[in-house]
Amino acid sequence: MVLSDLYLWLSYSHIPTRKINMLLEKMSPSQLWDSFDDDEIKYSLDDKTFGLLKRTRNKEYIDRAKYYLESNNIKYVTRADPIYPSALAQKEVDPPPVLYYKGDLSILMQPCLAVVGTRKASQYGRYVTSRTVEELASAFTIVSGLATGIDGYAHRAALAAGGKTVAVLGSGLFHASPTSNLALFDEICQNGLALSEYTPDTHATEYTFPQRNRIISGLCSGVLVVEASYKSGSLITANCALDQGRDVFAVPGDIDKIRSQGTNNLIKHGAIAVTCADDIFDYYSVKNKKEQPKTVALDFAEQSVLDALNGGEKSFDALVDVCGMTVPELNTALSALLIYGLVHEKSKNLYTVS
Amino acid sequence: MLAKINSYALNGLDGYGVTVEVDIHMGLPSIDVVGLPDTAIKESRERVRSAIKNSGYDFSPRKITVNLAPAHTKKEGPIFDLAIALGMLVSTEQAGIDERKTPLKSVNDYVFLGELSLSGEVARVNGVMPMLIAAREQGVKKIVIPKANINEAKYIRDIEIYAVESLRDAVALIDGATRTPIDCCDVVLGGEASGGEDLKYVKGQYAAKRALEIAAAGGHNIIMIGSPGGGKTMLAKCLPTILPDMTEAEALETTKIHSVAGILDESCGIVTTRPFRSPHHTTSRVALTGGGPSAKPGEISYSHNGVLFLDELPEYPRSVLEILRQPLEDGVVTVSRAARSVEYPANFMLVASMNPCPCGYYGSATHQCTCSPSQIQKYMSRISGPLLDRIDLHIDVDEVHYDDLTKESNTESSADVRARVNAARAVQTARYAGTNVHSNAKMTSEMIKKYCVLDAAGERILQAAFDKLGMSARAYTRILKVARTIADLDGKTDITSAHVAEAVMYRSLDKAVK
Numbered sequence A: 001m002v003l004s005d006l007y008l009w010l011s012y013s014h015i016p017t018r019k020i021n022m023l024l025e026k027m028s029p030s031q032l033w034d035s036f037d038d039d040e041i042k043y044s045l046d047d048k049t050f051g052l053l054k055r056t057r058n059k060e061y062i063d064r065a066k067y068y069l070e071s072n073n074i075k076y077v078t079r080a081d082p083i084y085p086s087a088l089a090q091k092e093v094d095p096p097p098v099l100y101y102k103g104d105l106s107i108l109m110q111p112c113l114a115v116v117g118t119r120k121a122s123q124y125g126r127y128v129t130s131r132t133v134e135e136l137a138s139a140f141t142i143v144s145g146l147a148t149g150i151d152g153y154a155h156r157a158a159l160a161a162g163g164k165t166v167a168v169l170g171s172g173l174f175h176a177s178p179t180s181n182l183a184l185f186d187e188i189c190q191n192g193l194a195l196s197e198y199t200p201d202t203h204a205t206e207y208t209f210p211q212r213n214r215i216i217s218g219l220c221s222g223v224l225v226v227e228a229s230y231k232s233g234s235l236i237t238a239n240c241a242l243d244q245g246r247d248v249f250a251v252p253g254d255i256d257k258i259r260s261q262g263t264n265n266l267i268k269h270g271a272i273a274v275t276c277a278d279d280i281f282d283y284y285s286v287k288n289k290k291e292q293p294k295t296v297a298l299d300f301a302e303q304s305v306l307d308a309l310n311g312g313e314k315s316f317d318a319l320v321d322v323c324g325m326t327v328p329e330l331n332t333a334l335s336a337l338l339i340y341g342l343v344h345e346k347s348k349n350l351y352t353v354s
Numbered sequence B: 001m002l003a004k005i006n007s008y009a010l011n012g013l014d015g016y017g018v019t020v021e022v023d024i025h026m027g028l029p030s031i032d033v034v035g036l037p038d039t040a041i042k043e044s045r046e047r048v049r050s051a052i053k054n055s056g057y058d059f060s061p062r063k064i065t066v067n068l069a070p071a072h073t074k075k076e077g078p079i080f081d082l083a084i085a086l087g088m089l090v091s092t093e094q095a096g097i098d099e100r101k102t103p104l105k106s107v108n109d110y111v112f113l114g115e116l117s118l119s120g121e122v123a124r125v126n127g128v129m130p131m132l133i134a135a136r137e138q139g140v141k142k143i144v145i146p147k148a149n150i151n152e153a154k155y156i157r158d159i160e161i162y163a164v165e166s167l168r169d170a171v172a173l174i175d176g177a178t179r180t181p182i183d184c185c186d187v188v189l190g191g192e193a194s195g196g197e198d199l200k201y202v203k204g205q206y207a208a209k210r211a212l213e214i215a216a217a218g219g220h221n222i223i224m225i226g227s228p229g230g231g232k233t234m235l236a237k238c239l240p241t242i243l244p245d246m247t248e249a250e251a252l253e254t255t256k257i258h259s260v261a262g263i264l265d266e267s268c269g270i271v272t273t274r275p276f277r278s279p280h281h282t283t284s285r286v287a288l289t290g291g292g293p294s295a296k297p298g299e300i301s302y303s304h305n306g307v308l309f310l311d312e313l314p315e316y317p318r319s320v321l322e323i324l325r326q327p328l329e330d331g332v333v334t335v336s337r338a339a340r341s342v343e344y345p346a347n348f349m350l351v352a353s354m355n356p357c358p359c360g361y362y363g364s365a366t367h368q369c370t371c372s373p374s375q376i377q378k379y380m381s382r383i384s385g386p387l388l389d390r391i392d393l394h395i396d397v398d399e400v401h402y403d404d405l406t407k408e409s410n411t412e413s414s415a416d417v418r419a420r421v422n423a424a425r426a427v428q429t430a431r432y433a434g435t436n437v438h439s440n441a442k443m444t445s446e447m448i449k450k451y452c453v454l455d456a457a458g459e460r461i462l463q464a465a466f467d468k469l470g471m472s473a474r475a476y477t478r479i480l481k482v483a484r485t486i487a488d489l490d491g492k493t494d495i496t497s498a499h500v501a502e503a504v505m506y507r508s509l510d511k512a513v514k
């Protein structure tokens, strides 16, 4: 048996990765396969693990699995392969024996940055994610978890900017979720990379999502948390990052919003506060390759709205009062500024300069 | 002797002549009504019997057969009472004869409509207005209606209308007494709708008020999205006070429906201000869309040429929302009854409100939303894409700050806004004269091509909006129509880039859904 097939055996046994890695500390995969019938091994394993390994310890079974993967266009990389992401091969990451993927694995060679956050993003979180990721994607591969909210915005912004993005799933590749992001998933498979440590037919459970977070952080040099409440899953990713010695970045938020409590707390405990993409570029001494937007000529009304907003965010009603324009005039000016990207709607009916 | 009396019936809003034939023959006393009558008509035997007796005529027991011709259409309601009673009197030679007991030909010059009370009075009936119009078109010269219906009848010219109070009155008329037809009068349109609230009491909400003005001016469908207490219902209630005046044709169309449905204001007799209907979401489907055994119109037809306000849109049963698609597209609703279907006009402006999520606070600046993403998605998906496709203006209505609520500011009153709306609508009426389109919202694709031409700057800004704001293609024609209305409000013949830019502001759902 070649080594990669042995890793495939371990993966298909469906034993938790943590247990596999504990076993591998004591012996190599080939030792495990060859001397499986020895009593010594039998007594060193618990019954369940032993049963799972025994059931799948079958060359034919593994060949069938390989055939199945190939015929379903699922690629895989095992720890025996040289292209296995080196960032994951670290004890703290608890590297999975096999990664199943669709798309282009080589984009992991670029510096990677994870961008994660709450599934219930506010308009602020959405905007910050899109704006920052659009710039970051020029130098980093953006890694995230395909969830609704911040994850989805991060993937989309990376794709829109012509950058690379990686989705790490909490299920097998055949069961990507949520349904609302399936079109995105397909696009990522085409133009980026979707990967999972679970065999393709595995369904997600409440344990698989926290587990995969360690892979998100493991793949990257740093994790950027955009919006998170106290209990958000993205804080697990941040914790994994700390355990793995990765950098943790967080976007500060309104201190009164539940959605900002997690991120603000991270900053309090030493995470690097990020208010623009350049903070991260500077931290890694990488150059921001995105060209600055061209300046546009503004007419008088547009300029006065912009001036008013430069003095702080304002609601539509407040702008009417401050700028002294009629409602149609303001609508026109504001719409143009939104289209030029000079102003954005921070939350419903609250406008601010970009 | 066989008597024939003319009457009239409705199928939907279309009228057709009915001949009431009454024959008396030998046999056991009985009264039979044939010719597909409904129960109300069968009951008219009892009413007619009492009315004849109590009016002082003879009603000795005889075998009587009443036939309503044409016999193949289903007939309903008490509207034939008067004709049947007259038929009986003529066939028993108590009316409509000269001294030599030969029948008067003049009897057949008239068409009779009316319900009888037991005492012999002629009572009000529904649907008089559409019947008068249909009868006039079919060449009827003289028609007799209950006096109680005089208010709606007086607007119909070129047909002699006689109003009677009692069976005796009607008999006198056919016996040749000289009566003058009722006086016609002109339709006086306009005037403020009753019941609406004035916009000046709404603090702040400039963007929403402007959107309502545009919606009213162009007849655009509009949806307001926002958290509870944000003022959506309040804003919608102001709408009646800024709707444009009706044209005479519109007023008559709407009155026809209200007349058939029996919801016409008796004292006024005509609908002169645009209807504003707000059926609750627990209202039955039949009440909303029309139907039932007699295929009556429903709320969505009552709001013809006016506003249909659906507060808390996602609460309405999905089946009802799906039915709205046809009227939103074609301006008519098809109501099916047992054997065939009837079409009623339903050319309304849809005004809807909804919360952004089940708890109501998604995206709110002041409250925390407690819904999960899948709950929010499920909530939004209760409103199908095809329905949203037909809504031109989307606006976010968010709570006004306490400071602004208490601030004394001089806001515009509804009357000011209405003046602008009326001016913009007049431009549209002139532009679409001779077509059956009344407002920008109902423009056909051909008209869009002709009247919504963008200059280069306008094209550019629209293109940029699509790229930058991620708008969907379906927004395109909606934006053009709204831009047309904004230009009309601005008094400009050409749509400029400023108009387009403003129109783009009203597509918040497009930007959110993506």
Ligand SMILES: Nc1ncnc2c1ncn2[C@@H]1O[C@H](COP(=O)(O)OP(=O)(O)OP(=O)(O)O)[C@@H](O)[C@H]1O
Pocket: B201, B202, B203, B204, B205, B226, B227, B228, B229, B230, B231, B232, B233, B234, B235, B354, B355, B400, B405
């Ligand atoms: N801009 C405003 N100016 C004056 N009064 C306001 C304004 N906004 C809200 N109010 C007050 O708040 C009350 C609640 O508003 P309304 O019922 O219209 O909210 P809503 O958006 O329909 O809420 P829901 O989603 O719960 O139906 C109104 O009756 C009104 O008295």
Ligand SMILES: [Mg+2]
Pocket: B232, B233, B234, B311, B353
């Ligand atoms: Mg309400």
Ligand SMILES: [Zn+2]
Pocket: B357, B358, B359, B360, B361, B362, B369, B370, B371
């Ligand atoms: Zn909610």
